Amino acid sequence: MLTGVIIPSSSIVWNKGKAWSYLKIKKNRFYRYKIDTGMPVKNGYFIPGKSLIDKKIVISGAQLLLSQEFKSQIKTED
Numbered sequence: 001m002l003t004g005v006i007i008p009s010s011s012i013v014w015n016k017g018k019a020w021s022y023l024k025i026k027k028n029r030f031y032r033y034k035i036d037t038g039m040p041v042k043n044g045y046f047i048p049g050k051s052l053i054d055k056k057i058v059i060s061g062a063q064l065l066l067s068q069e070f071k072s073q074i075k076t077e078d
Contacts, residue, residue, distance in 0.1 A: 004047050005047050013065075025056075
């Protein structure tokens with residue numbers, strides 16, 4: 001029996017050909033985590049190991065978080 005978690009497809013965002021998911025680390029604080037897509041399962045991906053066990057994985061709104069993350073990196077002209 002394998003130990004790990006299933007990341008639902010709905011919580012994965014793609015950027016530059018890589019899969020990412022967000023973890024909630026504090027209220028209004030999130031961490032983008034690279035997802036290994038080598039073990040697809042129905043409606044998501046299995047991530048083996050204990051690194052994500054007991055973590056709060058963002059299930060919906062990941063695309064909005066990605067947009068906000070990159071929006072903050074855009075430099076505006078004065």
